[in-house]
Amino acid sequence: MAKLELKNLNKTYNPKVVPVKDISLTVDNDEFLTLLGPSGCGKSTVLRMIAGLEEPTRGQIKIGDVDVTHKRAADRNIAMVFQSYALYPHMTVYENLASGLKLRKVPSTEIKRRVAEVAEILGLGELMNRKPGQMSGGQRQRVAVGRALVRNADVYLLDEPLSNLDALLRERVRADLKQIFAAQKVPVVYVTHDQTEAMTLSTKVALLNDGYVQQLDPPARIYNNPANLFVAGFVGSPQMNLLTLPCQGRNAMLGNFQVPLPDLPTAPPQIVLGIRPENVRIAQPGDTQKIRGRVYLVENLGMHYLVSVRVEGSQTGAITVRALLPIDQNWSGEDITLTLPPEDIHWFDVQSGDALVRRQMLGVRG
Structure with missing residues (x-):
């Protein structure tokens, strides 16, 4: 040995x-x-x-x-x-x-x-x-x-x-x-x-x-x-959503929607939000973190559709968020409301690319 x-x-x-x-x-x-x-x-x-x-x-x-x-x-x-x-x-x-x-x-x-x-x-x-x-x-x-x-x-x-x-x-x-x-x-x-x-x-x-x-x-x-x-970005298929977003106060701006930042010493001017498509869901009553956009591309992966949603914003312009959604509905051309569960969001520094918060610190096993 x-x-x-x-x-x-x-x-x-x-x-x-x-x-x-x-x-x-x-x-x-x-x-x-x-x-x-x-x-x-x-x-x-x-x-x-x-x-x-x-x-x-x-x-x-x-x-x-x-x-x-x-x-x-x-x-x-x-x-x-x-x-x-x-x-x-x-x-x-x-x-x-x-x-x-x-x-x-x-x-x-x-x-x-x-x-x-x-x-x-x-x-x-x-x-x-x-x-x-x-x-x-x-x-x-x-x-x-x-x-x-x-x-x-x-x-x-x-x-x-x-x-x-x-x-x-x-x-x-x-x-x-x-x-x-x-x-x-x-x-x-x-x-x-x-x-x-x-x-x-x-x-x-x-x-x-x-x-x-x-x-x-x-x-x-x-x-x-x-x-x-x-x-x-390298591990995972479909690839993780990696969105460079401006910050206002203690929130990142995804289109016109606010996403609360993690507990950081100071809020940066920009931050990268990462979330895997399988963690983006159709919003349900009681979900707190919601965004709304319009479907412009649907890809059939067999068990799921990979749905690309364009979220508009006055500051950010159009931002694309991809989600894995059920195949029991035709999502093409739909306006849909999605939720980004806070426990599934990854945060990265824009300059270094390093993770700012590791998920075990948020109580998520991995």
Whole structure:
């Protein structure tokens, strides 16, 4: 058992190309950490440095109590699953699974035992004599995962392993991966730009942008308590409403409607109000925080309509608020009154983008 530690990791190619600026994090035993972020955020570079495929410019990588920062990849006891499967096309499934162990001169009886164990876990028993060209994409991906599992590694690294699969197969293999790696009891680091994969697979998510960790938390906290505007806008589909509003006294002005500000030392001239479309509801008697506007766009998402409502204001002009509403009514062209529950509102600083109030301070779990 060994935990993975990254301390002040930096990778600089030249003064204008610095994909990883300063990243520190720890992945304990039993933790599945996903590095999530847009293209160019530094997540794949971090994974390659952990694997020993890239040399850090600065910083330290430790596995357990061992500093592996400058060790060769072959000396780190790390297993990696690649996006491209990386299987030998001329070898059978059994030979692909056993190849890494043979290179390490593991005794043949031990190879047979480990391969049989992994084949049982992954349901590969009937495929052992097939070659990659005779298998589906999902089957090939399971073999690629199997090649990593037979290693009994200290750390497992997965580089967008589902991106080559179609949507239905991706969902099925994603569920398999969650069960498989939960049983390994070692640190797992997974790279993806797909927030659904990050939210469903992970025990922790590190959301990266511009070479820094923007937030490191369990998925529910990432979703319910975004640390800043980038996190709030990146995680969630449909995207959170993020509205830059002027302030008057202790209220933010959304169109001609007042939204009470949170308890801040001083009221800023402007503030960003964030609220997820699923938290915007049709107003009911007794609701205190109401706004009114006209529907100008309705998108059918199957279980809900994503309804865009234009709220007019003399100071702010037209502001668009999106809400997920029931499909039992035709909302097109309607004037509707919505409510913004205070406990579901996020507030952000206009200049820094940082969250001004975290939701647990308002009594909301997350």
